[in-house]
Amino acid sequence: MLRGMMRWGKWLLAIVAGLAAGLCGAWLSVHGGLGAGSAKSGPWVTSATTGSADAGLRTRATVAIAGLLALSAKEAIYFNAEEDSAGAPLDGRCRYRVTGSDPKARWWSITLYGADHFLVANPAQRFSFHMRNVPRAGDGGFAFDVAPTGEGARWLPTGGQARFALTLRAYNPDPAIIGRPDRAHLPRIEKVSCA
Template identity: 85%
Template sequence: MRRWGIWLLAVIAGIVIGSGGAWLSLRAGLGAGATKSGPWVTSSLTGSTDADLRTRATVAIAGLLALSAKEAIYFNAEEDSAGAPLDGRCRYRVTGSDPKARWWSLTLYGADHFLVTNPAQRFSFHMRNVPRTGNGGFAFDVAPSGEGDGWLPTGGQAHFALTLRAYNPDPAIIGRPDRAHLPRIEKVSCA
C-alpha cells in the first residue's frame, strides 16, 4: 500500500475512534457537577455559564433548553429506586410529595429523548394534575398500559427516562440537590 493509502486509513481510523469515543462519553450522561438523589441525577452546571463542553453537549443531546439553577433544576432518572434500569415493558409506582418549588413537572421520555407516542396523549404530570393520595402526596403508575388518569404510558419501549423539573426551587435544593426529597420509583411487575 502506498504512503497516501496508509495516511488515509490512519485519518479515517482516527475519525471513527474519536467520534465513537465522544458519542459514548456524551451518552454516559452528565460528568462534572453530577449529583445523585436516589435514582435522580442532576448537575449544578446545567444551564450555568460555568458548564464545561461535555455538560453543554449532553444537555443539547437531551433536548433541554436549560435555565440557570435559580430558575429551574432538572433531575433525570434512568433507573428505579433499587438501581435497575427503567424498562418500559414493566410497571412502576412513582410516589412522593411536592418538591419545594414554585412549580414542578415530571415527564416521560423515550430512549431517543422524545415524548413517547401513546393513545392517551399523556406525557407528564405536574403539581396541579398529578393523582393525589390521602396524605397530600402523590402516586401514579408508569407502565405500557393502564386505566384512568393515574398512569404515564411507556409505549412498551425497552428504555425510557423520567425528568423532574422544579421551577424556582427552594435554595436548599439548589445548594444540596443530593438531599432533595424526590419521588421514589419502585418496580411493581414486569411482563
C-alpha cells in the same frame, strides 16, 4: 508503485481509525452523563451548572442533545432518572410505581421521554404529571404508575418502549435543593412487575 500504494493505504487506514475512535469517544462522553458537577439523589441525576455560564462543554453538549433550552438553577433544576430506585435501567415494558411528596419548588412536573429524548406517543395523550394534576395519595403525597398499559388518571404511558427516562423539573426551587441536590427528597421509582 505497489509499495507507495501500500504506504498510502496504511495512512488512510490510520486516519479512518483515528476518526472512528475520536467520534466514538465524543459520543460516549456526551451520552455518558453530565460529568463534573453532577449530583445524584436516589435514581435522579442533576447538575446545578445546567443552564449557567459555569456549565462545562460536556454538560452543554449533553443538554443540547437531550433538550432545547435549560434555565439557570435559580429558575429551574432538572432531575433525570434512567433507572429505578433499585438501580436497574427503566424498561418501558415493565410497570413502575412513582411515589413521593411535592418537591420544594414554586412549580414542578414529571415528564416521560423515550430513548430518543422525545415525548412517547400514546393513546391517552398523557405525557407528564405536574403539581396540580398528579394523582394524590391519602397522606397528601402522590402516587402514579408508569407502564405500557393502564387506564384512568393514575397512569403515565411508556408506549412499551425498551428504554425511557423521567425528567423532574422544579421551577423556582428552594435554595436548599440548589445548594445540595444530592439531599433533595425526590420521588421513589419502584418496579412493580415486568411482562
